[in-house]
Amino acid sequence: MNEMELLNWARGPGLQIAGSVFVVGVIVRLAGILLLGRKRDLSAARRDGMVPGLRTVVSRSWPDAGTLKRTPLVFVAGYLFHLGFLLTLLFYAPHILMLKGVFGVSWPALPVSLIDVLAVLSIAALVALFINRLIDPVRRHLSGVGDWVSLAVTVLPLVTGYLALNRMLLPYTEMLAWHILSVELLLIVIPFTKLMHTFTFVIARWYNGAIAGRKGVSV
Amino acid sequence: MSGLQDIGVRVEEGAGDEPTAQVLAIASEIEQHLKAFLKDGQSASIDLRSLPLAPGDYQALKALLGEGEVSARLDALGPSTIYETAIPGVWWLVHRNASDELMADLIEITDCPDILKTQIEDLRDGPERLHARIEQQAAITQ
Amino acid sequence: MAELETLGEQLRRQGISRRSFLKFCAATASLMALPPGMVGAVAAALEKARRPSVIWLSFQECTGCTESLTRSHSPTIESLIFGAISLDYHHTLQAASGHAAEAAREQAMHDADGKYLLLVDGSIPLGEGGAYSTIAGITNLQMLEDTAKGAAAIVAVGSCAAFGGLPHADPNPTGAVAVSDIITDKPIINVSGCPPIPTVITGVLAHYLTFGSIPPLDELGRPLMFFGDSIHDRCYRRPFYDKGLFAKTFDDEGARDGWCLYELGCKGPTTHNACATVKWNEGTSFPIESGHPCLGCSEPDFWDAGSFYNPVPAPIGDTAKWAAPAVVAGAAVGVAAGLYGRKRKADAQARREPLTVKDMEDKS
Numbered sequence: 001m002n003e004m005e006l007l008n009w010a011r012g013p014g015l016q017i018a019g020s021v022f023v024v025g026v027i028v029r030l031a032g033i034l035l036l037g038r039k040r041d042l043s044a045a046r047r048d049g050m051v052p053g054l055r056t057v058v059s060r061s062w063p064d065a066g067t068l069k070r071t072p073l074v075f076v077a078g079y080l081f082h083l084g085f086l087l088t089l090l091f092y093a094p095h096i097l098m099l100k101g102v103f104g105v106s107w108p109a110l111p112v113s114l115i116d117v118l119a120v121l122s123i124a125a126l127v128a129l130f131i132n133r134l135i136d137p138v139r140r141h142l143s144g145v146g147d148w149v150s151l152a153v154t155v156l157p158l159v160t161g162y163l164a165l166n167r168m169l170l171p172y173t174e175m176l177a178w179h180i181l182s183v184e185l186l187l188i189v190i191p192f193t194k195l196m197h198t199f200t201f202v203i204a205r206w207y208n209g210a211i212a213g214r215k216g217v218s219v
Numbered sequence: 220m221s222g223l224q225d226i227g228v229r230v231e232e233g234a235g236d237e238p239t240a241q242v243l244a245i246a247s248e249i250e251q252h253l254k255a256f257l258k259d260g261q262s263a264s265i266d267l268r269s270l271p272l273a274p275g276d277y278q279a280l281k282a283l284l285g286e287g288e289v290s291a292r293l294d295a296l297g298p299s300t301i302y303e304t305a306i307p308g309v310w311w312l313v314h315r316n317a318s319d320e321l322m323a324d325l326i327e328i329t330d331c332p333d334i335l336k337t338q339i340e341d342l343r344d345g346p347e348r349l350h351a352r353i354e355q356q357a358a359i360t361q
Numbered sequence: 362m363a364e365l366e367t368l369g370e371q372l373r374r375q376g377i378s379r380r381s382f383l384k385f386c387a388a389t390a391s392l393m394a395l396p397p398g399m400v401g402a403v404a405a406a407l408e409k410a411r412r413p414s415v416i417w418l419s420f421q422e423c424t425g426c427t428e429s430l431t432r433s434h435s436p437t438i439e440s441l442i443f444g445a446i447s448l449d450y451h452h453t454l455q456a457a458s459g460h461a462a463e464a465a466r467e468q469a470m471h472d473a474d475g476k477y478l479l480l481v482d483g484s485i486p487l488g489e490g491g492a493y494s495t496i497a498g499i500t501n502l503q504m505l506e507d508t509a510k511g512a513a514a515i516v517a518v519g520s521c522a523a524f525g526g527l528p529h530a531d532p533n534p535t536g537a538v539a540v541s542d543i544i545t546d547k548p549i550i551n552v553s554g555c556p557p558i559p560t561v562i563t564g565v566l567a568h569y570l571t572f573g574s575i576p577p578l579d580e581l582g583r584p585l586m587f588f589g590d591s592i593h594d595r596c597y598r599r600p601f602y603d604k605g606l607f608a609k610t611f612d613d614e615g616a617r618d619g620w621c622l623y624e625l626g627c628k629g630p631t632t633h634n635a636c637a638t639v640k641w642n643e644g645t646s647f648p649i650e651s652g653h654p655c656l657g658c659s660e661p662d663f664w665d666a667g668s669f670y671n672p673v674p675a676p677i678g679d680t681a682k683w684a685a686p687a688v689v690a691g692a693a694v695g696v697a698a699g700l701y702g703r704k705r706k707a708d709a710q711a712r713r714e715p716l717t718v719k720d721m722e723d724k725s
Contacts, residue, residue: 002581004661007631011667012677019680023687024694031695036702093605094674097624101675109605172591173631173660176673241597264397268644271637273597295381314384321643322388325397334387338379 003174010180018184025191026199033203041214049210052219056209057202059219073132077125084122085158088115112165119162126155146193153189156182241272242279245326249284252328253308262329284309284326291335297322301332368570369408382407389571392564394586394635406571413570414473415480416466417451418508420501421494421528421537422483425556426519427451432642433559449477452496463497470511478569479512481505481540484521484528488536505543514548514575515540518562520658523551523582530664541582548575551582555658558639561587581661583633592629592655595637598622611652622649626670628657 001009068075089095093109100106130151133139160179163169170178190196197204209219238246245265252263267277285305293299297316304311310332314322366374372382386404390397419427448455449469450462457465469477483501486493491500509515517540520526528537541549552565565584568576576584593599601607601621608616608625621627629637632655636647648655654670657663667677 002661004631004663004666008662008666008677011675012665015676015680016678016683020683020687020690023684024691027688027691028695028698031692031699032702035696035699036706093607093623094672097672098674098676101671102680111605112603172593176631240600264400266391266394266397268391269394269638271595271597274650276597293380293384295378295384299384312387314388316388322384323391325387325391327397334380334383338383340379 003171003177007173007177007180010177010184014181014184018187022187022190025188026196029191029196030199030203033200038207041211045214046216047213049213052213053206053208053210056212056219057205059209060205073128077128077132081122081125081129084118084125085154088118088122088158088161091115116162116165119158119165123155123158123162126151126158130155149189150193150195153182153186154195157186238279238283239273239276241270241276242283245270245280246283249306249309249326249328253306256308256328256330262327264328265326267324267326281311284311293334299334301335366411367408368410368412371412389567392560393568393571393576394564394639403571406573410570410573413513414469414477415448415566416469416477416508416512417448417480417482418501418504419452420481420483420505420522421486421535422519422521423527424482426482426522426562429554429556429559430518430562431559433563460497466508470508474511476513477511478566479508479515480518481515481522482518484525484537484539485543486528486535486537488534493535502543505540509544509547512547514550514569515544516550516552516565516569517541517582518552519557520553520555520661520663523553524661526555527664529662549582550575550578550584553581553583553588553659553661554634555656555663557659558587558635558641560639561635579633583659587635587639588633588659590633590635590637592632592634592637592649596629596649597637598649616652619652622652622654624672625654626668626672627654628660628663628666628669628673629655630673632657632660632663634659 063075087110090099091107091110092112092115096106096109133143133147133151157179160175160182164172164175164179167175169175186195190198212219248265252265255261255263267280272280287303287305287307290300290302293301297314298319299312299314301310301312303309308328308330310327310329312323312325312327312332312334314324316322369382372385383400383404386407387397387400389407390400390403393403395403417427450466452462455462455465483494485491485501485505487502491502494501496504517523521528521537522540525533525537525539525542528535529539539551541551550565550569552562554561564587565576568574568584568586576586579585579588581588593602596602598619598621601619602623606615606620607623608620610616611625616622623629627649629649636655637649640647640650656669657666660666665677667675671677
């Protein structure tokens, strides 16, 4: 298979397969969570939990005081990675064109030089988190296959994307094909690992805020 | 249906604008070659057709280099124009075939392009040709 | 039939001066995209070059590649046919036809056995035993295999011969394949493009004539001297790409100002060809310069790479076609699994046998 055939496969059948697994997987898992429901709270509600829940979804984006002191590395690297990942995914011009091809909407892009820097910072953050997980005996003991796999499939699109953008390692067509394939690998892995937090974080944050609200705790 | 003349075509040639990056890059390369020639007599040649020139770059380069004291016309397998630009040592050669189609477009940095000089193989035929022409003249007058 | 005298002897015999020969060499070097400093090497090589016999086989093609070749002015097609090469067989250009033409081909193959250059344009259909394209009752497949046996080298002219081209596009009803899929024991030069630039075809021929060897090739068998760079890397609109200035539609302000055509489907980043430097129509312009995005016509399977007007990052095919069923399937499976889960939870609660302290005291 030559490089063009690989690229065409990645953009065509590859995306169809990975995308289908992703869509089915995410919906099945979300349906499971929502349908299994919660245990009925028999105590009297101080107030309705909906609004506090929604507020918590947004407010938890900012951590509580003391988190930075307790886990500075995870705090900084975590934020750096998530921000960098989301910004490079959503504001790099070719990605916007890809999303336009799928959803039909587009928005302005960030300069390429900024995207380049963000990609490097995101990769560095992930490497730091990986080393931290490896060196810290408690974290290493707690880590399972899912944790290591999640790190790997998340860093691959960033690394291959950076290599493609800067015309490094492989000729562009081939590097681009591997970048798209690495994204498809990520898509397939998401429903089966903790990476589902991409969607479940909303449910988890809402739930915590809702319970607190029901109990009358100010949120 | 609007006509062709309604399409607002904007011609890209920026005549009179400041030189583009590509023109300046070529000028810089010419400068390097001139310095090298002054240092050790090494001639150099730039094939303009190997460079990605934007519309207007070719004319801008021609205007930048200007025209000097020497211009020659070569008639060999079609016409060629060779002239020294306003920069001494920088020659511009345009080779065309018998159908006036462009064959090669070169800038040479040298004291005299090789193709202007008489080639030794042709020089060797010189005496024979001279004698032949003398005999020809003699035959006519007789 | 191929001549025995060298090109240098032939030119001198025709009374062409050394100076004229040098001009011819300068033009040939430029044509081959060689640095002008190599004119001396070209002159030395052409002095000793002999006119090779050339057989041109046209298979499942549109004749666009022959049309392109006849637009080549450098060297002129006439000088190529009569002077530098001995074109012993070509459907469109030769005077003979029918059995006389086939006889000429067989004669050339016999006389120059092991030494002739075989040029092929068009793909080779394998479906129905090759019946989709035949010449004088001989299938393309048979003719290619027979003629390739005694060839010194093969030049696959155009994307059809090099990669299968248009006939090879999905669903490939004729079973079209490239020359390199059939011949594996001869050196093959792929001069791809739909069609290739005229001077690229003649430049590759000139290289073979001059140096008697195959020029350096990339992984797809294309000469690096013309296919080494991508269009994107030599495009004069690259500064606009780098600055993020893209034309959004074909007639907007950006398009009129000559901005990058990436969003309109330009395949320049993944396409290797000489269009951005050598250009078309004797260096007049090329598609991007005329305002149309690059189709990627010198790459394999460019017809199956999604719409010409969808950008490179966009998915190929309609996303909704697989996404909508996936959503439905996911919902169905998810609801089923969720309900099953609830049922198991309810059953477990129903089966629950509460254990009281009294029960434990009774047992002990």
